Amino acid sequence: MLGQHILKTDSVHLEFDGRKILQDIYLDCRQGEVVGLLGRNGCGKSSLLRIIFGTLKPSYKHISIDDRHVYKGYDGGRVTYLPQHNYLPQNIKIESLAEIIIDPQFADEFTALPIYQNHYQKKPSQLSGGELRQLETLMCIYSRADFILLDEPFTHVSPVQAEMFKEVIRRCAKLKGIIVTDHQYYNILDVADRIVLITDGSTKAINNPDDLIRYGYINHMI
Numbered sequence: 001m002l003g004q005h006i007l008k009t010d011s012v013h014l015e016f017d018g019r020k021i022l023q024d025i026y027l028d029c030r031q032g033e034v035v036g037l038l039g040r041n042g043c044g045k046s047s048l049l050r051i052i053f054g055t056l057k058p059s060y061k062h063i064s065i066d067d068r069h070v071y072k073g074y075d076g077g078r079v080t081y082l083p084q085h086n087y088l089p090q091n092i093k094i095e096s097l098a099e100i101i102i103d104p105q106f107a108d109e110f111t112a113l114p115i116y117q118n119h120y121q122k123k124p125s126q127l128s129g130g131e132l133r134q135l136e137t138l139m140c141i142y143s144r145a146d147f148i149l150l151d152e153p154f155t156h157v158s159p160v161q162a163e164m165f166k167e168v169i170r171r172c173a174k175l176k177g178i179i180v181t182d183h184q185y186y187n188i189l190d191v192a193d194r195i196v197l198i199t200d201g202s203t204k205a206i207n208n209p210d211d212l213i214r215y216g217y218i219n220h221m222i
């Protein structure tokens, strides 16, 4: 049921080479909402998403879905993650990948997209860099997981494409919980229901866009 599932991430402690990256983290996301995650370069946004997904192991974390402890988000397919790099297997037909990855509730919508219609008989290795990124981003957003983590979906994407991604994110968020990070903060402010900023290893709830200036993330609003 809508709003039933909740993903909570708490008490993350991550260090690299003795340098504290994340230390005072609380991030939750309910089905039905888009949470925007912002922060300066190197503050730990990708690390936090990878910790939730389960591909980066910090010294401590507490992650739960509906208050049940989760060791690796990808186990059981509850959580999926769009990394900054390509993730689809290169030599399997896109049509076959879609059958495995896409949520049946969104299959008609996904398979009607031009990026699918034009390429479904090809393999990912036969797409251009931009086409592949578009396909991977959309496959992640339309995937079967309850919680979707998107790392820089708007980077290297044209404004028209970004608008289309935002519409898809909003539609899918009616059934899913989505956490999205990007340096195109205006797109994040536009698509997210609420914003969380990582600064000095800690998460801060942003209640007003002016808070982004107060915490030194931006100098002024555009």
Ligand SMILES: Nc1ncnc2c1ncn2[C@@H]1O[C@H](COP(=O)(O)OP(=O)(O)OP(=O)(O)O)[C@@H](O)[C@H]1O
Residues within 6 Å of the ligand: 016, 017, 021, 039, 040, 041, 042, 043, 044, 045, 046, 047, 048
């Ligand atoms: N495997 C690693 N070994 C050592 N340091 C690392 C490793 N991975 C990440 N770091 C460091 O951890 C910090 C956080 O990296 P992360 O990629 O999570 O930041 P980010 O907020 O996503 O950055 P950006 O916005 O630039 O993509 C950075 O200072 C980075 O250099």
